[in-house]
Structures are given as C-alpha cells and as structure tokens.
Amino acid sequence: GKHNGGDGYSFFDDSMRQAMIERNQTLRDLKLAVPGNQFELHYQPILDLDSGKITKAEALIRWRHPTRGLISPEIFIQLAEESGQIIEIGEWVFREAAKQAAIWQQSYSPTFQISINTSPLQYRDNGIDINSWCHYLEQLGLTGQAIIVEITEGLLMESSSAVKEKLWHLRDAGIEVAIDDFGTGYSSLSYLRKFDIDYLKIDQSFVSNLSADSEDIALCEAIIVMAHKLGCDVVAEGVEEKDQSQLLKNAGCDFGQGYLFSKPLSASDFTLLLNSPNRP
Ligand code: C2E
Ligand code: CA
Ligand code: CA
Ligand code: CA
Numbered sequence: 001g002k003h004n005g006g007d008g009y010s011f012f013d014d015s016m017r018q019a020m021i022e023r024n025q026t027l028r029d030l031k032l033a034v035p036g037n038q039f040e041l042h043y044q045p046i047l048d049l050d051s052g053k054i055t056k057a058e059a060l061i062r063w064r065h066p067t068r069g070l071i072s073p074e075i076f077i078q079l080a081e082e083s084g085q086i087i088e089i090g091e092w093v094f095r096e097a098a099k100q101a102a103i104w105q106q107s108y109s110p111t112f113q114i115s116i117n118t119s120p121l122q123y124r125d126n127g128i129d130i131n132s133w134c135h136y137l138e139q140l141g142l143t144g145q146a147i148i149v150e151i152t153e154g155l156l157m158e159s160s161s162a163v164k165e166k167l168w169h170l171r172d173a174g175i176e177v178a179i180d181d182f183g184t185g186y187s188s189l190s191y192l193r194k195f196d197i198d199y200l201k202i203d204q205s206f207v208s209n210l211s212a213d214s215e216d217i218a219l220c221e222a223i224i225v226m227a228h229k230l231g232c233d234v235v236a237e238g239v240e241e242k243d244q245s246q247l248l249k250n251a252g253c254d255f256g257q258g259y260l261f262s263k264p265l266s267a268s269d270f271t272l273l274l275n276s277p278n279r280p
Contacts, residue, residue, distance in 0.1 A: 023079070026075070026076065026079060027079055027083055029065065030063075030076060030079060030080060030083065030085055031085065033063055033065075033089075034085075034088050034089065034092055036066075038063055038064050038065065038066070039061055039062070039063055039064070039089070039092060039093075039096075040061070040062050040064055040266070041059040041060065041061055041062075041093065041096050041097060041100070041267070042059075042060050042061075042062055042264035042265060042266055042267075043057040043058070043059055043060070043100070043114070043264060043265055043266075043267060043270040044057060044058045044060060044257055044262060044263065044264040044265070045057055045257070045261055045262050045270070045273065046058060046115065046235060046255050046256070046257045047255060047256050047257070047261055048254070048255060049245065049248065049249040049253055049254060049255060049256050050249075050254075054261075054273075054274065055109070055111070055112065055113070055255070056112065056113040056114065056115055056148065056255070057104075057112075057113075057114050057115065057270065058114075058115045058116075058117075058150070058257060058264075059093065059096070059097045059100075059114050059115065059116050059117070060073065060117070060264045061073050061077075061089070061093055061117075063075075063076055077119070081119055081121055084121075086119045086121050086122065087121065087122060087126065087127055090118060090119060090122045090127070090128070093116050093117070094116060094128075094133060094136075094147070095136060097114045097116045097147065098114075098136060098137055098140055098142060098146065098147060099140065100114060100267055101113070101114045101140075101142060101146040101147065102140040102141060102142055102146070104271075104274065105142065105146060107271075107274075108274045108275075111145070112146075113145065113146060113147065113148050113176070114146065114147060114148070115147075115148035115149075115150055115178060116147060116148070116149055116150065117150045117180065118149050118150060118151055120151070120152060120154060120155045120158070123151075123155060123158075123162060123163045123166045123167070124160075124162055124163075125162045127162075127166070128166055128170075130166060130169040130170055130173055130175075133147075133173070133175075134173050143174055144170075144173040144174030144175040144176075145174050145175075145176075147175050147176075148175070148176045148177070148178050148198070148199065149170060149175060149176075149177055149178070150178045150179075150180040150201065151167075151177060151178070151179060151180065152179070152180055152181065152185060153179055153181070153182065153184075153185030153186050153191075154185050154186055156179070156186075156191040156194075156195060157186050157191065167195055171196060176198035176199065177195070177197055177198050177199075178197070178198060178199035178200070178201055178235065179192075179197055179199070179200050179201060180201050181201065181203040181237075182200040182201055182202055182203060182223065183202060183203050183205075183206055183219070183223065184203045184205065189226070192227075192230050192232065193230060196231070197230075197232050198232060198233065199232055199233050199234065199235055199255075200223065200227045200232050200233075200234050200235070201234075201235045201236075201237050201257075202220060202223055202234060202235070202236045202237060202253075203237060203238075204237045204238020204258070205238075206219055206220055206223075207220070207236050207237060207238045207239055207240075207244055207248070207258070208238055208240065208244075210241075210243070210244045210247050210248070211243070211247075212247060217247055217251065220236070220247075220248065220251055220253070221251045221252075224251050224252045224253055225252070228252065233254040233255065234252075234253050234254050234255070235253075235254065235255040235256070235257060236248045236253050236255070236256050236257065236258070237257050237258065238257075238258045238259075239256045239257060239258030239259075239260045239261065240258050240259045240260050241260060242260065244258075244260070245260055
C-alpha cells in the first residue's frame with residue numbers, strides 16, 4: 001500500500017511476485033526431494049480407547065529441505081498434486097510405511113498397522129498399482145493387514161471406474177480403508193454402504209470443542225452409532241484433552257489420536273514410546 005511509496009497496488013504486486021518466485025523454487029526443489037532422500041515419515045499413535053493400547057500409527061510426511069529445514073505437508077502436498085509428483089511421493093510413502101510396519105510387527109505387535117494418507121490423484125489410471133503393492137508387502141513378509149489407506153470423502157463421490165476398481169482391489173488385498181476428516185466433505189452417506197469402509201476418522205474440528213452439553217458431542221455420538229451400524233470403526237482425531245477422550249469413549253468411539261496421547265514422532269522416538277513402560 002502507501003507505505004510502499006507506490007500507487008497503492010505495488011505492495012500486492014510485489015508480494016504476489018514474491019509468492020510466485022517461491023512457488024516455482026519450491027516446485028524445482030520438490031523434484032529433487034525423492035531422489036535426494038529428503039522426505040521422512042513421522043508417526044502419531046492411534047490408541048484403542050478401551051484397552052489404552054497403541055494399536056496403529058498414522059504416517060505423516062515431512063520434507064527435510066536442505067536449506068529451509070523441516071517443511072510441513074500443508075506447504076507442499078498441494079503443489080505436488082498440481083505438478084503430478086504426488087504419484088511418486090505416494091509410492092515412497094507406501095514403501096517407507098511398509099518397511100516400518102514390518103519392524104514394529106516384529107518388535108512390538110504382529111497386528112500393528114500403519115495408516116497412510118493418499119491423494120485422490122493416486123486413484124487415477126497411472127496411480128497406485130495394487131499388485132505391485134502386494135508384491136512389496138509379500139517381500140517384507142507382510143499381508144495387506146499391515147496398511148490402512150486414508151482417503152477423502154470426495155474420492156468416493158467420484159464415479160470413475162479406475163477409482164472403483166482400485167478401491168475394490170485394495171479391499172481384496174486385505175488393505176483396510178479409512179475416510180479421513182469425516183464430516184467436513186460431501187454429505188452423501190450412501191457410499192459408506194457401497195464400499196464397505198473400515199474406519200471413519202472424525203475430523204478434529206468436531207473434537208476440539210467437545211463438552212458434555214455441546215452439539216458436537218451429539219454429532220459425534222450420531223456418527224459413531226451410524227458407523228457401527230454400517231460395520232465401520234471410528235477414530236477420533238485431534239484429541240487434546242482428557243475430557244474429550246472420556247466423552248468419546250463413553251460415546252462408544254473405538255480409537256483416539258491426538259496431542260493428548262502424543263504428537264507425531266520420528267520413527268526412533270516412536271519406538272522409544274512403544275517400549276516405555278508408562279506409555280499412554
Ligand atoms: P491429516 O491427515 O488430517 O493429519 C492430521 C493432522 O493433524 C497432522 O498434521 C497432525 O500433526 C495434526 N494433529 C494431530 N493431532 C493433533 C491434535 O491433537 N491437535 C491438532 N491441532 N492437530 C493435530 P500434519 O502432519 O501437518 O499433516 C497435515 C495434512 O497433510 C494431513 O492432514 C494430510 O492431509 C496431509 N498429509 C500428511 N502426510 C501426507 C502424505 O503422506 N500424503 C498425503 N497425500 N497427504 C499427507
Ligand atoms: Ca489423515
Ligand atoms: Ca484427518
Ligand atoms: Ca467393515
């Protein structure tokens with residue numbers, strides 16, 4: 001604006017130009033990230049609310065940029081989707097998570113599962129090749145059970161045959177499917193019946209304001225009852241307070257995930273948590 005000494009628009013021009021330059025630089029750098037081994041997965045525990053045991057982990061990607069430090073997926077996933085690179089990144093995530101699942105199934109629990117985030121673009125024709133995933137799991141001595149894929153509600157509304165085929169193929173391979181951020185997207189629920197979904201992950205926006213007399217608890221209860229009737233388990237995301245955890249447990253919620261239990265951890269810190277006697 002005026003503080004820029006210009007015509008009132010130069011501030012915006014400059015910041016837009018700056019944003020464009022940064023975006024292009026990030027896109028260039030992103031191409032080098034997989035070959036340069038710059039991605040890492042952090043793991044956030046998912047607890048069985050009845051037993052209090054850690055039975056799963058969600059894998060969350062981070063980019064260790066050579067000069068900018070650790071970059072959040074909020075910054076680069078959308079760019080990677082726009083550039084098509086998400087396919088390559090998605091493959092890397094699957095393999096890294098599978099290797100880690102093999103380690104924790106060996107050292108901690110033979111039924112341990114790792115939940116990975118997937119982009120809708122990975123369900124197009126050139127995306128996930130489920131036969132090659134199965135082959136990779138087999139090489140590691142794993143079955144499909146080791147991996148859960150998280151998808152968006154929007155994906156299920158896409159009627160393309162590639163999407164349907166891949167989702168059915170995943171299920172045939174024993175890989176479970178979770179709907180991420182449930183409640184924030186499309187509202188048609190008929191797809192839940194159509195696709196035999198395994199988990200609904202209640203979005204953290206419904207969990208963060210939970211209290212005994214809030215409308216959000218009524219909403220969570222309704223989602224949980226419906227999910228159970230359809231044969232789905234429910235994971236509550238973004239659980240930060242003991243009260244929220246208790247309310248969710250009372251409402252019949254199966255699993256919880258959030259800062260109350262732990263932030264996402266590096267693989268080595270997660271291993272320490274699994275082995276610590278007074279873990280959550
Ligand atoms: P998401 O899948 O909904 O992941 C949950 C996000 O909430 C994570 O942010 C996690 O660190 C954060 N979180 C966990 N517990 C709490 C809590 O108690 N309170 C609050 N306020 N936040 C909590 P993160 O790691 O920055 O990931 C952001 C998003 O990036 C993810 O949202 C997911 O959509 C995407 N993402 C992450 N990893 C991948 C990946 O490997 N592939 C793809 N396609 N997307 C990914
Ligand atoms: Ca997720
Ligand atoms: Ca989520
Ligand atoms: Ca089911």
